[in-house]
Amino acid sequence: MKREIKFTLNGDPVKIEVMPNEKLLDVLRDRLGVKSPKHGCGRGECGACTVLLNGKSIRSCITLAIEVDGQEITTLEGLEKNGMTELQKSFLQHNSFQCGFCAPGMTLTATELLKKNPHPDEEEIREAIAGNLCRCTGYKNIIDAIVDVSKKG
């Protein structure tokens, strides 16, 4: 029952056989060695597994790998090909993260927002990342870092 799927992963073509019931998160992490999306809840509730599907943030833990056949997937590994992004530098500057486990998902969600809306106001920022859980920080420094980037450029 295995199927071969082809998709673009961080700009590179990928061809892999998957079972229909394999989740995208597991295929990325366990079979393709892409470790930045994290397993946090398995039910789309925490956002740690966020990846971009054709530029849009999705929960890879409730997405079947087979669904992305022919699509384009981006993870942090793809964003960072030329070093840290402006957003990541701002996170660093603002001491935005503590343990860092939610950072990849948060970063991709914020990246999607800034691409769609380069100068969001604080309310728009809060709304965009509202579905990404962080237990450490109290969110404030994450919001501040995104606000900073939104004011630039």
Place this chain on the structure above:
Amino acid sequence: MNNFDYAKPSTLKEAIDIYKKYGEKAKLLMGGTDLVVLMDDGVLSPEMVIDLKGIEELKKLEFDGEYLHIGAGVTFNELIDSPVVKEKFPVIWEASRTVASTGVRNKATLVGNICSAVPSADSAPALLVRGAIVVIATENGDREVPITEFFTGPRRTVLSPGEIVKEVKVPASNGKFGGSYIKLGRYDGEDLAQVGVATIVTENKDYKIAFCAVAPKPVRAFEAEEFLKGKDLTDDVLEEAAKIAVKAISPISDIRASKEYRLYVSGVLVKRSLKASFSRLNGNGPAYGERLV
């Protein structure tokens, strides 16, 4: 998650054929934000999963002057990003924004939301007050079911195996109206509704009220609508309307809220929603999407 076979047909006919063949043993996949969780929990163990994302015609989102056609493949974020939805169907737009989080709304679809038919489906009250029609593709051609008749119970609809919701079509409004959807979660943010209320108020004092999360299925409050018809929204009228409206619901106690609380809050939200709709009708209400709770 048990194993299953997977098909990604490119036409509705093909999809219906496969669905017919597997019957109850097949499940339809669009956004998957509900289905994959249920399969993962072992609640559903289909033999066949039919991915409808390959069917081009289901991606349609258009307004033809008479109806807004929301194809089965249209995600909540696509609705939110659509100027025509925002302008002409603001209650659907407002309700869409309350669904989960952006990472879920990028995949989850409105049609999927009503097909899952959970009592707390956020899109349902908005569709109920707009008199939406569910267009179902069957092997014998399309059939149309008014949204008021679509839900039959918790996670149950009129759909039978082999039938696929193609689109939801929402009639345009003739005159001026104001509407609103208010959702109360146990706390803000990504959450299932404890109570969801949508209302519409028109120029000629026609009123529509619908609920989610407070009955086995999303419901219209017909009796209250009848009572309100032609009346001005005075304090006493509002009070009475809220009293009648909550007769339409039968909330339960669960981990999100108690029955008593839901009954009470439903009344409060009906009043609040009617008032917001009314002020929007008159052009002096809060902007759509603004916080009403």
Place this chain on the structure above:
Amino acid sequence: MEYKYIGKDAKRPSAVERITGKAIFVDDIRLPGMLYAKILYPKYAHAKILSIDTSEAEKMPGVVKVVTGKNIKHPFGDCLHDRLPMAVDKVRYIGEPVAAVIADTERHARAALSKIKVEYEPLPVYTDALDAMKKDAVLIHEHSEKYFYVTPLYKPTPGTNIAITYEIKKGDVKKGFKEADVVVEDEFNFHHMSSVAIEPHATIALHHLDGTVEIWTANVGPFAVREQVAEFFGKNISDVRVHIPHIGGCFGYKSDPGIEPLVAYIASFVPGRPVKLRLTRKEDFTSTFIGRGIRARVKVGATKDGKLTALEETLYLSTGAYADTGSNILIVAVQTSGGVYYFPNAHVKGYSVYTNTPPVGALRAYGHPEAEFAIERIMDMLARKLDMSPIELRKKNYITDGKTNVVGEKFKKSDGDLFKCTESVLEAIPPKVEVKEDENYLYGVGYAGLIKAPKAATFASKGCHIKFNVDGTVSLNMAGGDVGQGLWTVARQIAAEALKMPPEKIKVYNEIDTQYSPWEWQTVGSMFTFQGGNAIIRAANKAIDALKRNASLVLKRDPDMLEYDGEYVYDRSYPDVKVAVKDICRGYVTEDGTTIGEVVDVTSYFRLPGVQGPDPETGMGRTGGSYTMGFQGCKVKIDKRTGKVYIDHFATSIDVGKVIFPKGAEAQVLGGVLMGIGETLMEEVRFKENGEIANPDLIRYKLPRIEDLPGKQTVKFIETPDAVGPFGARGLGEHPMIGVAPAILNAIYDAIGYDFKEVPVTQDMVKKVLEEKGLTVKDKEE
């Protein structure tokens, strides 16, 4: 005093790794030949296991082994050895492992679970201590008298469900209440919650063919894991090696050996093969430690001018199926029952009681929020009865210089200035609300003091290993787990200050390995800055002494005539007589190659000085050692129609002695307060009557989200230097959570005149009160 590096902004070691998703967490590790385990859980929260049939499961594809508890010979633990890695003949909670499947993939292991057949004989289920203490209650542990305990403090009461009992007696409580003009008495209940780090628990264990064991896990107690696993298998401690990669948040439940003994047990059936177990979010709720779960019956007396005279209190901890990890939580709660207040007389008794819930373990500030919730709420109630401002009453009774807490520990000026903390919070949030009510909302303010000591084992130490490199840079190794709280940054700053060199020259460890890292008890109790910082200073001084000894050979001066500045060692009176550190840190190579002097590679340790175990008779003693105190306050507004509580402004002021890393310290408070808001208004592990958890996911278990942020947060640090802490610094990490619940509930009282006595206080609880009090509004305005 002017410092060059501490108290200044600093770069966080590992920040780039964490932000870029490159940090390695346990689940990111794949070892060659690795197998995967999945766990079977019981149908009942309390039942005898009659039989387990694994034969069908063994035949499933990919299955290597099916493991049950029948090979377990004895329980394990730390203070009270009552724990089992897997159920043997009965199950005691719904998340207890009954069997495990080891397979080539996680999917195969999971598929085989349903093929295991287990027969149970259900027993009555108790989820509350009070029920489990009833005379006719069925015993959850039938033979608790057989369990090993380290001291009589941890001795169970056989024939009952009471695991441990702890009592303190200070002064004469009867006399104290006689002197009282006013007595207030009430009961408070702090429900269970979960730590809910975003990274669920994960562990890999490997039994090498030579009999040694290697473990990779997310735990801030690697040495405790090593010791307990070694003891369980009867191995030498040195034959167990534990690796700690990055940890995705801890908040308590990754600080005692949790799933590690389980995974080590499972892996023992497949020697030579590493076995990984990663918990799902649901398992993370049901099968790891939960926290809190204390009821407190409190009675306080005071004279009419507001002097506290006596405290009488009984605490009941619903400790869960195993009491080892909960014991210390109960003890700490009893020792903290007086909060920041001086009681001349106190009698406090606590019971830790077996229940059919997951075991209670550490959770940020454990014991303190529970006990201080009760005392800080009752202080407000007492103030009302005395017709006195709650602030005045508090200030009158603060433990100050020379006064003692309920266990008789005398406080010193250098323990901190609560008055300053109080003032700075009142400055941010004045005690009088301008507008008490408007059309939509009711407003109120509330306050609470907070205090916390590390509360560790008396022998708890932290170590620091400093290795000078030949270019004059330093490698610094310790065993403190940086779970995000920033202790690697703090370690580097303190080391920079002590070694007088820029932080860039000091490389801080970023993983822990019990084979190489200096011994550390556990990274718990907000002790790292205090203990670890002192260990760094000791090691730095030891290294500098060694450098001076080496320099004395080269410069021909006595070592005490020499000075060190981070780059050179030089003659105090003739600074140009000097030798570079890099030339003497591995000894000094003379012209002909002969090398003299020592290699500068040192290790030092630090423990809390003078900390004692409690007196067996009175329960008293110097059990805290070092205290951090503070004050918190908030302004709330309550929606009259829905009962929703909004935190408009939350202010925290803590006397930390000395701020080492300002951004990090502030971040600890911001995050800690939000977590406190979570436990106050939304978070609760809820049990059904049958012992199942009703909300083991992140939809039904409410974690604070962005929308729950207070409108504003004020954070102020007071710096009264500690007599012992490094550069005067004290612990901080857990403290911001402690006063949140009572401050909010006191504010709710101020707004609506109702005393909530339990947390969480949910919207419908508030709503119900508003209705009863006629405080709701009819929607006629607007």
